[in-house]
Amino acid sequence: xxxxxxxxxxxxxxxxxxxxxxxxxxxxxxxxxxxxxxxxxxxxxxxxxxxxxxxxxxxxxxxxxxxxxxxxxxxxxxxxxxxxxxxxxxxxxxxxxxxxxxxxxxxxxxxxxxxxxxxxxxxxxxxxxxxxxxxxxxxxxxxxxxxxxxxxxxxxxxxxxxxxxxxxxxxxxxxxxxxxxxxxxxxxxxxx
Numbered sequence: 608x609x610x611x612x613x614x615x616x617x618x619x620x621x622x623x624x625x626x627x628x629x630x631x632x633x634x635x636x637x638x639x640x641x642x643x644x645x646x647x648x649x650x651x652x653x654x655x656x657x658x659x660x661x662x663x664x665x666x667x668x669x670x671x672x673x674x675x676x677x678x679x680x681x682x683x684x685x686x687x688x689x690x691x692x693x694x695x696x697x698x699x700x701x702x703x704x705x706x707x708x709x710x711x712x713x714x715x716x717x718x719x720x721x722x723x724x725x726x727x728x729x730x731x732x733x734x735x736x737x738x739x740x741x742x743x744x745x746x747x748x749x750x751x752x753x754x755x756x757x758x759x760x761x762x763x764x765x766x767x768x769x770x771x772x773x774x775x776x777x778x779x780x781x782x783x784x785x786x787x788x789x790x791x792x793x794x795x796x797x798x799x
Contacts, residue, residue: 699727
């Protein structure tokens with residue numbers, strides 16, 4: 608019996624172009640096997656496509672993250688340099704104030720404004736250039752420093768004829784130590 612006759616008995620009509628030798632019979636098991644492989648390959652393709660798309664997005668994110676990391680690294684380096692500079696400035700200024708106190712500066716703030724900070728550097732041995740700056744300021748504006756060895760001579764910048772030990776308003780030491788009543792009395796005496 609021919610395949611086409613067998614199919615007719617079951618009620619399946621085939622087009623005329625298909626005769627016994629024109630088509631191959633594919634068993635159901637083989638069809639299912641090929642069909643399952645095809646579905647598996649399509650699933651693998653879709654998974655790889657999704658992974659590739661995510662990888663592309665991750666690559667873009669990686670570039671963004673790397674850029675942010677580089678920016679943060681640069682900012683951190685700049686902040687660290689600023690911190691070190693500020694710490695150095697604080698160290699220099701506190702050392703200068705301490706030294707000006709030892710040198711008996713009358714007003715540290717005024718003397719510090721006269722200092723050329725470009726000539727002062729820090730090192731392991733301390734502050735370099737400070738001695739020269741203080742000497743320069745003492746030479747040009749010595750009246751900003753208390754010269755206890757020179758108490759009997761007139762104070763620089765004050766009217767001549769007044770003595771630092773005379774207990775009047777022309778003596779910086781006396782003014783700093785005087786009570787308000789003493790200052791008032793000295794002012795009255797000065798006006799006479």
